[in-house]
Amino acid sequence: MTDATADELIVDKGTPPLWGFTVPMSAAMGGFFGFLAGNTADNGLMGFVIGLIYGAVAGFVLMSFVPNRTAGRLGLIVLTAVVGFVLGTWGGAVAGIIVGAVVSWWIYWIGRGDYRSGVPIYATAGQTLWHNTYLFICGFIFFFLIAPIITIIPLSFNAENFFTFTPEMLALDPDGYSLKHYRDFFSNSDWQSAMWNSLKIAPVATILAVGFGTLAAIGLSQPHVPFRRAIMAVLISPMIVPLIISAAGMYFFYSRAGLQGTYLGVVLAHAALGIPFVIITVTATLVGFDRSLTRASANLGADPVTTFLRIQMPLILPGVISGGLFAFITSFDEVVVVLFVGSAQQKTLPWQMFIGLREQISPTILAVATILVAISIALLTTVELLRRRSERLRGLSPS
Amino acid sequence: MSDATQNGPMLAADGRPLKASLRRALRRQKMRALMLIAPLLIFILITFIAPIADMLFRSVENNIVSDTLPRTVEALDDWEYASGETPGEPVFDAMFVDLFIAAERKEHTRLGSRLNYQETGISSLFRQTGRDVEDMAEVYEDQFDALNEIWRDGAFWAELMGDPDWFAEAQGAEDAGPRFRINDEMEDRLPRTAEAYRVFARFTQNEDEDNPASERPWPLVHAMLYADLTDGAAIDAYTGFGAEELTAAKEAVPGFEAPTYREAFLEVDEDWASVEMWGTIKAYSGEFTSGYFLNAVDRELTPHGIETLPSDQSVYLKLFWRTIWMSLTITFMTILLGYPVAYLLANLPMRKSSLLMILVLLPFWTSLLVRTSAWKVLLQQQGVINDILVWAGILSDSGRLVMINNQLGTIIAMTHILLPFMILPLYSVMATIPPSFVRASKSLGATNWTTFWRVYFPQSVPGIGAGSILVFILAIGYYITPALVGGTDGIFISNRIAYHISSSLNWGLAAALGSILLAAVLVLYWAYDRIVGIDNVKLG
Numbered sequence: 001m002t003d004a005t006a007d008e009l010i011v012d013k014g015t016p017p018l019w020g021f022t023v024p025m026s027a028a029m030g031g032f033f034g035f036l037a038g039n040t041a042d043n044g045l046m047g048f049v050i051g052l053i054y055g056a057v058a059g060f061v062l063m064s065f066v067p068n069r070t071a072g073r074l075g076l077i078v079l080t081a082v083v084g085f086v087l088g089t090w091g092g093a094v095a096g097i098i099v100g101a102v103v104s105w106w107i108y109w110i111g112r113g114d115y116r117s118g119v120p121i122y123a124t125a126g127q128t129l130w131h132n133t134y135l136f137i138c139g140f141i142f143f144f145l146i147a148p149i150i151t152i153i154p155l156s157f158n159a160e161n162f163f164t165f166t167p168e169m170l171a172l173d174p175d176g177y178s179l180k181h182y183r184d185f186f187s188n189s190d191w192q193s194a195m196w197n198s199l200k201i202a203p204v205a206t207i208l209a210v211g212f213g214t215l216a217a218i219g220l221s222q223p224h225v226p227f228r229r230a231i232m233a234v235l236i237s238p239m240i241v242p243l244i245i246s247a248a249g250m251y252f253f254y255s256r257a258g259l260q261g262t263y264l265g266v267v268l269a270h271a272a273l274g275i276p277f278v279i280i281t282v283t284a285t286l287v288g289f290d291r292s293l294t295r296a297s298a299n300l301g302a303d304p305v306t307t308f309l310r311i312q313m314p315l316i317l318p319g320v321i322s323g324g325l326f327a328f329i330t331s332f333d334e335v336v337v338v339l340f341v342g343s344a345q346q347k348t349l350p351w352q353m354f355i356g357l358r359e360q361i362s363p364t365i366l367a368v369a370t371i372l373v374a375i376s377i378a379l380l381t382t383v384e385l386l387r388r389r390s391e392r393l394r395g396l397s398p399s
Numbered sequence: 400m401s402d403a404t405q406n407g408p409m410l411a412a413d414g415r416p417l418k419a420s421l422r423r424a425l426r427r428q429k430m431r432a433l434m435l436i437a438p439l440l441i442f443i444l445i446t447f448i449a450p451i452a453d454m455l456f457r458s459v460e461n462n463i464v465s466d467t468l469p470r471t472v473e474a475l476d477d478w479e480y481a482s483g484e485t486p487g488e489p490v491f492d493a494m495f496v497d498l499f500i501a502a503e504r505k506e507h508t509r510l511g512s513r514l515n516y517q518e519t520g521i522s523s524l525f526r527q528t529g530r531d532v533e534d535m536a537e538v539y540e541d542q543f544d545a546l547n548e549i550w551r552d553g554a555f556w557a558e559l560m561g562d563p564d565w566f567a568e569a570q571g572a573e574d575a576g577p578r579f580r581i582n583d584e585m586e587d588r589l590p591r592t593a594e595a596y597r598v599f600a601r602f603t604q605n606e607d608e609d610n611p612a613s614e615r616p617w618p619l620v621h622a623m624l625y626a627d628l629t630d631g632a633a634i635d636a637y638t639g640f641g642a643e644e645l646t647a648a649k650e651a652v653p654g655f656e657a658p659t660y661r662e663a664f665l666e667v668d669e670d671w672a673s674v675e676m677w678g679t680i681k682a683y684s685g686e687f688t689s690g691y692f693l694n695a696v697d698r699e700l701t702p703h704g705i706e707t708l709p710s711d712q713s714v715y716l717k718l719f720w721r722t723i724w725m726s727l728t729i730t731f732m733t734i735l736l737g738y739p740v741a742y743l744l745a746n747l748p749m750r751k752s753s754l755l756m757i758l759v760l761l762p763f764w765t766s767l768l769v770r771t772s773a774w775k776v777l778l779q780q781q782g783v784i785n786d787i788l789v790w791a792g793i794l795s796d797s798g799r800l801v802m803i804n805n806q807l808g809t810i811i812a813m814t815h816i817l818l819p820f821m822i823l824p825l826y827s828v829m830a831t832i833p834p835s836f837v838r839a840s841k842s843l844g845a846t847n848w849t850t851f852w853r854v855y856f857p858q859s860v861p862g863i864g865a866g867s868i869l870v871f872i873l874a875i876g877y878y879i880t881p882a883l884v885g886g887t888d889g890i891f892i893s894n895r896i897a898y899h900i901s902s903s904l905n906w907g908l909a910a911a912l913g914s915i916l917l918a919a920v921l922v923l924y925w926a927y928d929r930i931v932g933i934d935n936v937k938l939g
Contacts, residue, residue, distance in 0.1 A: 042792075144736070149762060149770065155783075164783050165786065215436075218435055220432070231436060244896050244913070246450070253450035329764065366776070379764060384757075
């Protein structure tokens, strides 16, 4: 519903009937949570009935007496949290806050007719239902995408060597949480040497990939390049060929060349794997690059090197940096090739994680994973900002 | 206009014809572009394409048999497997020499394990015989020694067999001494002895770094001398160094106790009479073999031609098939989950969609191992999902679901990991579909469903195609995730390749499996290039 005209058409969403729609819907939502809560006390049916009453009463009261949405939601959250605290201390309070937030949002969303905001005024009930079901499905898919990554973050603060939430953690007992897995990561010599190896390999591989890749991308963006398609296919191939095949080939070939098990071998292999990303991002920035700028520069007396450094480079720099970040993360995350091309002296962080997951699975992995997620978020943000900057820069240049 | 008044072609400012001048400029431009690309192209060719080519070569390379047993391979030319008879004496004679040299070089076990892939038992046969072959030769050494003590003397042998100039230099030389040269006359008169001695001398110099002039030769040389002398070597006219000893030896050899090599081999192991074993050696004696590729598709190159392996041994076709159908399932799942999300992202206002896009990009940027370990934690029997289901009363504590170390685990984890690769191309295609088409369709009276199915969906098909090929290419080559969450029946062909490289050391088979996988991927890559164009690959 991107078009403005459709929004203008929605004059009045109208409120659905209180007793015919809002109260039953709130009761159903309450019943759902009641059933879950009841199950923990081994009495789902009882919980369901209590939940129904809770939802119905909340729906009636909020819709009839509390027109201010913020006040209403806050009130229900606090009330539910207090009930939760009485039933199950701090863990119960948190559960109460969640239930209160969801139920109060649901009541206003249903009661105020917000659920119709995505569909035109003339939509039938079936269409509205379908539209909202669709939105919920999308919500679940987003949840599927993000939940596994989010779940491991609290688990990494587990005080026990378990991979699941302990009762102490659920009760928000401070004793249930600790930094011991992080301490293990920073004190264990295996993990530390793996981290340093990763930090020694990735930047050098990145520099190689960015240096060669940027030059080649500039070459490829020239107007007349013979065999452009074939060259492009060769340069992109490290991204397409399955890693196990690259790893096998490199293992055989580098053994013959005496590079297997050396730092140089791993760096060269990782550089080759990172190059396609640099090529793709840099050629993308060069698409629509205004050639009259370089011609103007040459016309004003600059030599090609100056033109490149002062005119072209600043414009394509965002693309180069994000290509570099891609190359960096490729090397930093890479396991398969390093498993074969490297030896124990080149054991990288992902390699150590792989061993950890395979053999002696320890929660330290979750601490490492959390740190890596933080790094990914930082890299993602940087790339996103660079992309916007690049678009702005290119948007400014006359074309 | 002034140019037009001139006769002849149009000229540039420097007086050259304009056409030539332009062509030169174009050529220079092309050269400059190529010069910029060249460093990377060379880098990729050396670090990436050459290894792949090496792997392809390895999948057919088979010179180990002909390198290790050159004489046997030659002698076997006259023998036919179909005859059903054990090869004759010449083959055993050749095998004795080859095996003796291979045992000295410690190559026979390597060859044994290579042939063992084709027929079990050969490895132990070679190892056993490699130990005993020295004893077979010592029979002759001892008898020559008994005849005359001088046959024990390394210097005597060196003077006899070596070129006189070489011997003069080598005497008393440090370490390996000068490079060995054979006495040409001896090569004519005692060809086999000379050959054996040369192999010995080279080995002594190159491997042991000793001077052959002072080393006692291998018993093989004695055995060959016996063979030459009994064959009626032409030494009667020989008058040079050692003529007297040779003549005496020639007279004595008819009295030597000398079992044939065939008998000696059969005494070590009855298997040397096996026609199958000789047939296998012959079948794999070529420089190149299709054997690895046949193994990779559960066939075997046997002496009687290509045979299908019994079903309990055929694993690879099943594994290829499983890799394909699991990859297809994963691709289908990503379409199913990716399409609604991409549609939502493409049809929301920019501000909202870029916010939601972060939820797609974050998994894309997160380490593969982090995501795999997250699924390992979630899907375990004592893991978070089972705990929640038990807590919510949906499952009983004893009825916890097995969702990991099987195909389900691999499919769930890989669908999650590859989903962004489906959503991103779908989104970029859907973002270009003009909303006016949908509006036009609805205003002409189509229902929502008809509009979607007849107008919107066909325009989004290129996105589905691009995403599917990308996901499928990535999926069939996956190694890490199946290895960690796949257990035994959720693994892919990649895992088997890795196993053959690092555990079973059957590199040829690993290379053949890899080549087949590579061919499949390259076909898809080609299709992807035709449909989408590699230039249009977008990241983030």
